[in-house]
Amino acid sequence: MGTFWGPDFAALERDDPEIAAVLLDELARQRQTLQLVASESFASPAVLTALGSTLANKYAEGYPGSRYYGGCAQVDRAEELAVARARELFGAEHANVQPHSGASANLAVYAALAEPGDPVLALGLPHGGHLTHGSRANFSGKWFHPIAYRVDPRTEEIDYDEVRDLALAHRPKLIICGSASYSRLIDFARFREIADEVGAYLMVDAAHVIGLVAGRAVPSPVPHADVVTCTTHKALRGPRGGMILCRADLGRRVDKAVFPFAQGGPMMHSVAAKAVALREAGTAAFREYAQQTVRNARALAAGLAAEGMRPVTGGTDTHLALLDVRELGVCGRDVEARCARARIALNKNAIPYDPEKPAVASGVRVGTPGVTSQGMREDEMRRIAGLIGAAARSDPAAAGGAGRLDEVAEEVSELVRRFPIYAEQEAMA
Numbered sequence: 001m002g003t004f005w006g007p008d009f010a011a012l013e014r015d016d017p018e019i020a021a022v023l024l025d026e027l028a029r030q031r032q033t034l035q036l037v038a039s040e041s042f043a044s045p046a047v048l049t050a051l052g053s054t055l056a057n058k059y060a061e062g063y064p065g066s067r068y069y070g071g072c073a074q075v076d077r078a079e080e081l082a083v084a085r086a087r088e089l090f091g092a093e094h095a096n097v098q099p100h101s102g103a104s105a106n107l108a109v110y111a112a113l114a115e116p117g118d119p120v121l122a123l124g125l126p127h128g129g130h131l132t133h134g135s136r137a138n139f140s141g142k143w144f145h146p147i148a149y150r151v152d153p154r155t156e157e158i159d160y161d162e163v164r165d166l167a168l169a170h171r172p173k174l175i176i177c178g179s180a181s182y183s184r185l186i187d188f189a190r191f192r193e194i195a196d197e198v199g200a201y202l203m204v205d206a207a208h209v210i211g212l213v214a215g216r217a218v219p220s221p222v223p224h225a226d227v228v229t230c231t232t233h234k235a236l237r238g239p240r241g242g243m244i245l246c247r248a249d250l251g252r253r254v255d256k257a258v259f260p261f262a263q264g265g266p267m268m269h270s271v272a273a274k275a276v277a278l279r280e281a282g283t284a285a286f287r288e289y290a291q292q293t294v295r296n297a298r299a300l301a302a303g304l305a306a307e308g309m310r311p312v313t314g315g316t317d318t319h320l321a322l323l324d325v326r327e328l329g330v331c332g333r334d335v336e337a338r339c340a341r342a343r344i345a346l347n348k349n350a351i352p353y354d355p356e357k358p359a360v361a362s363g364v365r366v367g368t369p370g371v372t373s374q375g376m377r378e379d380e381m382r383r384i385a386g387l388i389g390a391a392a393r394s395d396p397a398a399a400g401g402a403g404r405l406d407e408v409a410e411e412v413s414e415l416v417r418r419f420p421i422y423a424e425q426e427a428m429a
């Protein structure tokens with residue numbers, strides 16, 4: 001038995017040095033920047049191993065035991081493990097692990113539960129909704145009839161009374177909750193009540209929080225929702241991809257909506273990597289990571305508040321915070337650019353009722369899954385808040401600004417060097 005299982009970096013360097021250089025440069029970038037993009041974290045070497053395996057060669061249209069191709073016995077085992085682990089971890093009656101992405105998972109759920117033209121009630125994009133929750137630029141807004149609920153302008157939290165009023169007025173087929181920038185817990189039980197009152201399906205898009213749910217750091221939407229969609233590559237630390245959890249009686253409809261309706265052959269290397277990530281997510285170490293991620297987000301939000309950046313809703317219950325940066329006299333776009341020069345990766349983000357265009361934005365979003373995976377804790381979060389504040393106040397066009405950004409970048413380098421990613425693998429190689 002040989003030990004070759006897939007990747008051979010020496011062969012890549014020899015045969016395609018240009019792409020080999022991209023791989024090395026990207027690892028260097030990930031190591032040398034402070035990673036605060038809320039939708040990113042670091043997958044384990046085991047996850048990357050499954051992703052780089054020869055399972056990538058295999059066609060397996062269909063589901064375990066009923067494929068349109070032969071030779072699927074091995075990949076069937078991978079998918080069965082992934083499904084069983086997902087059901088066990090989340091207490092779900094049914095799981096589909098084939099969606100190529102979060103957006104593909106959402107497309108499949110629309111296809112399973114609604115008809116084109118049906119009203120769909122979801123959080124508006126400017127308030128933290130996702131493109132797939134009814135944006136005109138997306139299938140969801142073009143093929144369905146989107147109705148948007150908002151957050152309360154005073155508390156900046158979801159206005160459940162407005163959700164109910166809109167549901168009663170429009171009788172949506174589907175109600176969606178879940179966001180990429182909402183830092184507070186969502187009252188899933190309240191959404192369930194509203195959905196029941198109007199006979200709508202409830203879909204929770206848990207793309208961002210599913211890793212925290214897995215680690216028991218926030219309450220699970222699974223007992224309340226008809227369907228939960230998610231990604232596997234954000235705080236969950238799996239491969240890029242999607243997943244759908246649902247009630248048993250909706251399983252067949254969901255499966256048929258993923259394949260053959262929305263997708264062709266599943267990416268079996270990714271399905272295997274999802275199985276690996278789901279196993280990891282059931283460990284005590286992962287629970288500690290998920291809970292520390294939330295503690296870190298709270299510390300970071302508090303630290304940024306002290307730097308003059310106002311946390312929207314006043315704080316966070318999750319892995320992310322949205323900061324209103326207007327008090328500093330800058331826009332989100334400038335803070336993003338200044339931080340990037342200081343080797344801090346975060347992104348500009350609209351705040352609720354934002355007077356600026358989305359490309360400018362009055363806010364920035366930060367998240368802690370990445371830095372928590374690196375082993376950073378509250379002390380480092382306070383330090384990072386200071387670095388972000390210093391970068392945000394340094395205008396590179398003003399006297400001394402560029403120099404100050406260089407100084408912050410130097411401090412960032414010193415910090416991330418103390419928390420190296422993939423260091424053990426490097427030492428073994």
Ligand SMILES: *Cc1c(COP(=O)(O)O)cnc(C)c1O
Pocket residue numbers: 039100101102103104129130132178179180205207208231241242
């Ligand atoms: C990230 C995200 C998605 C989409 O995931 P992709 O894998 O990028 O398609 C969907 N919904 C929400 C709320 C998200 O945050």
